[in-house]
Amino acid sequence: MFGSLAKKIFGSVNDRRLKSYRPKVAAINALEAELEALSDEQLRARTEEFRAQLAAGKTLDDILVPAFATVREAAKRTLGQRHFDVQLIGGMVLHEGSIAEMRTGEGKTLVATLPVYLNALAGKGVHVVTVNDYLAKRDAEWMGQIYRFLGLSVGVIVHGLDDEERAQAYAADITYGTNNEYGFDYLRDNMKYEMAQMVQRGHNFAIVDEVDSILIDEARTPLIISGPLDDRSDLYNAIDKVIPRLNKSDYELDEKQRSVALTEEGTEKIEELLRAEGLLTEGDLYDAQNATLVHHMNQALRAHTLFQRDKDYIVRNGEVVIIDEFTGRMMPGRRYSEGLHQALEAKEHVQVQPENQTLASITFQNYFRLYDKLGGMTGTAATEADEFLEIYNLEVVEIPTNRPVARVDDDDEVYRTAEERYRAVIRDIEASSAKGQPILVGTTSIEKSEYLAELLIKEGYKLIDFENPQALEPLYKDARAGRGTKHFAVLNARFHEQEAFIVAQAGVPGAITIATNMAGRGTDIQLGGNAKMRIERELAGVEGEERARREKDILDEVSAFKERALAAGGLYVLGTERHESRRIDNQLRGRSGRQGDPGRSKFYLSLQDDLMRIFGSDRMDGMLQKLGLKEGEAIIHPWINKAIERAQAKVEARNFDIRKNILKYDNVMNDQRKVVFEQRKEFMAEESVRDTIDDMRHGVIEDIVARAIPENAYAEQWDIQGLKANVANFLNLDLPVEEWAKEEGIADDEIRERITKAADEAYAQRVEANSSEVMNYVEKQVLLQSLDHLWREHLVTLDHLRQVIGWRGLAQRDPLNEYKSEAFELFNTLVGHLREQVTGQLMRIQVVFQQPEAQTLPPMFPQHLDPATGENEFDMPQGAAFGEGGPQGFAATAINPSTGTQRDPNNPSTWGRVSRNEPCPCGSGKKFKHCHGQFVA
Incomplete structure (x- = not known):
């Protein structure tokens, strides 16, 4: 009571901190007229003036106001965008080494340019961390216009770069890249044999975009570089034949903890089966000499009981491809660790690839704590503020929106069964589309998004084929006519190539877009649609007066569409299920109500949902039946929202414990890692x-x-x-x-x-x-x-x-x-x-003088291992970064590894065993799996 009273009188801690930035914002605004009068050359010259001031003894804080004002003016001239006052505040928060929580559509990408420019003036390098390569390249090019205009260099780290290209990118004033690339480059640097081969030049300042996704969700999984072990595919296939013969009573399954264990009866049964197959030749299953067999048996059991096809992974082109639980995207090349991926390959009867051995590893917590200063941006960090403070010493500051949020968040609707829930969802989609309201439907997995798509198709809806340039014309036709559409789009791992355009056009009146996850998409949903993307797509190859006329038509139509979408209530976010984390739900909700636009959100749930089922909905189902809840009826009450939030909080707390536990153990290894890595550097120097x-x-x-x-x-x-x-x-x-x-x-x-x-x-x-x-x-x-x-x-x-x-x-x-x-x-x-x-x-070495060979790192693969689920979240093929042929390291040398003889490109019999991700020895430039190693049905 006294706390709430004090907050009303004095404001919250967050309010007081925001108030402290106001004088600097006013000072930056006061410089605007002065800087507008400068020529481009005079504005660019300010960069050298700032550097001279720093060399003379001034600090970055001393030049913050004029530096921020310079960036704002440069953004106006290069991008045509002017930083809002709240964006200036966000930039100050990042510069101070804190997390700026800014709503979706508030321009976080532009905010980062302020502290990035300021800190780059010190000449020690600034790293901007993004969630995927697409955003790294896009932001480096897009925001790079500002930096280059002001005389700074920009580099970008993506898959496939060789060491020389990486070193050049890190040598730039500002470097964009993904968290995985930065982490793996650090590990690889500490496996080099000469200082000149190292690519990173230190860890001065980093800004992490989608900081909650990278430092919270992905921090459960250490980065691991591993090398191949001997092939055991026969053993995996043999064990896989045994597992389906077990009954559910032979093992105990705990979905909440993602674990499965044999019962006593199950152990006796599996021993008999293994003996019958000739796999268990001596002793009992749990004798020391059978430890490897136990390991493979456990992984096969997990593959069959805990991992579902089309939810946790899909089979594509004869390979098991992981689905990212956070984004719903496919992750080609990424592999589960410790034999789990091999067990899944055996389960799905595709070629089993060899296992790997750890060569180097680090957690994201310990990697990002290497930086002298760290900042982060996201739309959803407040729910994890305690963890950010405890693990990273990062404070979360909530930045106010530029315009008040006008979105209406309705209470959840809870149905007894999933079928009832989906019927209600389809009714709502039809009603909302009919009045011209664009709809974004959120699902938790590919499987569920495709199930909903099938239901819509049964109701007469048609799936939009975005590879057809005219595919959206029926949607535009319906929007022009002011009626609901019977066309819808699906955004999930299977359609990720088209995701930017799908997201960009999701704001057309009446448009229906089904998405698995909206975090880190990097493209805003603009009401009426994205005119720029429409022009690029529809007017490719059109020039002259014809192009000018059609551009005007598109701009006018998008403007008219926007007015209709606004009149219909803005974007409607319709969630078909709650995620384990409140943040992911908030990210979905945050797509609506951008920059003060109206909007609406609602979640539809059923007692059969994973979250509800795992957290004790059986009792609730019985109670609802006793109360007489009829089929098709829903419970709608704020108390239900609170109960679901508590269930989500339990999952979040469990995941926090997992991450803390990983960190405690990794800190032990980290102390030793620091000693070894520092010692290596000293030896090399x-x-x-x-x-x-x-x-x-x-x-x-x-x-x-x-x-x-x-x-x-x-x-x-x-x-x-x-x-x-x-x-x-x-x-x-x-x-x-x-x-x-x-x-x-x-x-x-x-x-x-x-x-x-x-x-x-x-x-x-x-x-x-x-x-x-x-x-x-x-x-x-x-x-x-x-x-x-x-x-x-x-x-x-x-x-x-x-x-x-x-x-x-x-x-x-x-x-x-x-x-x-x-x-x-x-x-x-x-x-x-x-x-x-x-x-x-x-004391024994014999020195033989001969032509030296170029030193390369050993054959290795990147892994992003989750000890709780065994999940590998990194794209294994690394191009030249892991050796000129990909992750095999020595694959580019045309040598048969089993015999050491030269490979003849025209004679496959000389190739020996070729890794699936190696360049094909025939010299086509394709990977082996897409060339001579391609599976033929």
């Missing part, structure tokens, strides 16, 4: 690592002497034979250790000194024989390669440790503390093994 090599050799000698001659041990207790063997093994020396041990009064110190002297002399001779310059190079390569090899093995060990450490809780021990302790011991072991491996190699 030094001209010679001879001192390090000498220290490692002396450390090995210390260890082997200490093991053989324990402190305060008698001479007869010394392990002289073990010491001699270790000297031969690690130092490649045959020393008379037995004779030394027989000398009267000799101690471990003297033996250590003699071994050290002999090893130093032997190594000095090796250096002299090969020249110091050559050995400098050899030492650095051996050191880096040994470190990389051991680090990869360490990552695998930590991954396995993490999967089983939870069992320590049964012994009343904290799994996290146990993990920290075990990981520390494993890291110490890694350091010891590194000393031994490097010393052993260098």
Whole structure:
């Protein structure tokens, strides 16, 4: 009570913060007339003036007002757009390293130009992070007009760039790219062997677009770079034949936790089945020697019970393609991890691709915390404000809209069954379209969007084919006639190529658009339609007076359409189901009511929906039947909205716990990762690592002497034979250790000194024989390669440790503390093994002089792994970024990897096993799977 009273008198924290920006906004506005009078050259010259002021000791905050005013004027001259006052405030929030929550249609893309320009003046680089390559390229070109006008350089990071192109993009003042590209470039940089090969130049300032999607939703999944393991496709196919023979009583399924486990009866049954198939040859299923079999069996069980075709994935061109749960888009090339994707391939009877081994990994939380300053933009962040503050130390500031929001949000309608709900949805679509109101229908999956499309087709509606240039003419004809249309569009993963145009025309009066998810589409729904896109599409190739006349006709028609759509109540957002996250529902709602336009939103639910079913709707269904709710009737009450929000909050809280848990464990690895990556950089930066090599050799000698001659041990207790063997093994020396041990009064110190002297002399001779310059190079390569090899093995060990450490809780021990302790011991072991491996190699190495080969990274694939679902969310084919042929790394070299022989482009028998995503060895330039590796039905 007192809190609400104080808020009324003094305003909320958000209100007070917004008020603090007003004087700067007024100062920027006061400069507008002065800057309008400048020529283009004079305005551009201000960039060098600002840089000079920074070099003289001024801070970025000191020049914020004139810099923002300069950007606003440049935007007016290049884009014809002027920043609103609220957009100036949004820019200040971003500059301060906070999150600006701005409604859809408020111009977040333009807002970012203000802090991006200001921070780019420091010359340390600014990264703008987008959710997909399309937006990265679009924004770099679109907003790049402002930056280039003011004399700044702009780069863009997308799939398929080689290291040289990436380095150029990162060297620019401003770099656009996706979160995945930035993260993977960081990991790859820390696998390079020379500083000159690294592409990123630091982490100064980043602005994350759709910050909730990237730092919340996708933060559940670490970025992983992995390499291929041996092919086990026969095992997957054999196990897949067994799983369908199980009954539902043989396993326990928990959809809420996305987990499945065999019952005792199920375990006995699967053992019998595996034995019958010859897969379980000795012992019981859970004996240590059968651990791999258990792993594959569990993944096959998950594939059959937790993952549904056309919801979680689709099968296309003989491949299992993942559907992004957040956007509903297909993700070609992305793969589930830890054998799950292989299990799905076996389930769907397509070719099973090999598994991968982790080479490097990092979570988005730890990657983005590398930046000195971080800001973010989104339309929906307030519901996750606590998480942003706790994990990233980012405050959320709600920016007011430029014009008041006029959208009406109706209460949800809840029906008993999905069929009743869909009938009500179709009735509402027909009524709203008839009065000229454009409708955006939101669904939660491809399956449901296509089911609704089928229902509409049964009702006489026709699906628009956007590849036909004249496909929209019937819709425009209906709009001109002022009647409802019988044509509709579907926006989901199957039609993503056309998505920008589909979204752009969703505001035509009476238009019906079904969409799986509206986050990060990057295109606003404009009432009346998008005139610019219509002109580009309809007038391609038309020139002269004819083009001018038809352009005017289109502009006039779009204007008339807008008036009719406004009169009908603006865009109607109709949700056919609630998502797990309130933010995704809000993103859908936010498409309506853009820039003060009228609008309306409503969600239709049923008790059979996943959210309602998982969170206990059985009792509610029984209660409604007792109360006499008839078929086709709905419950409509604000209390229902509150109950659904509480269910969504439970899911959000669970997901937050998952992300926090991942971060706690990854922080342990992150500390070690920092040490290893910093050490690698130091090694690469030094001209010679001879001192390090000498220290490692002396450390090995210390260890082997200490093991053989324990402190305060008698001479007869010394392990002289073990010491001699270790000297031969690690130092490649045959020393008379037995004779030394027989000398009267000799101690471990003297033996250590003699071994050290002999090893130093032997190594000095090796250096002299090969020249110091050559050995400098050899030492650095051996050191880096040994470190990389051991680090990869360490990552695998930590991954396995993490999967089983939870069992320590049964012994009343904290799994996290146990993990920290075990990981520390494993890291110490890694350091010891590194000393031994490097010393052993260098004491034996034979230098052969020949033409050097170009160094490349090992064969590897990117993965975006979700430990909760096993989901891989990254597009695996990386083009030249992962080697000139794609993710195989060495695929571009025409070598048969199994035999090492040259591949003949005209003779497929010389090719050996070719990866599906490799360039075809025939030289066509296509991927193998689209060329000679294409499946023929």
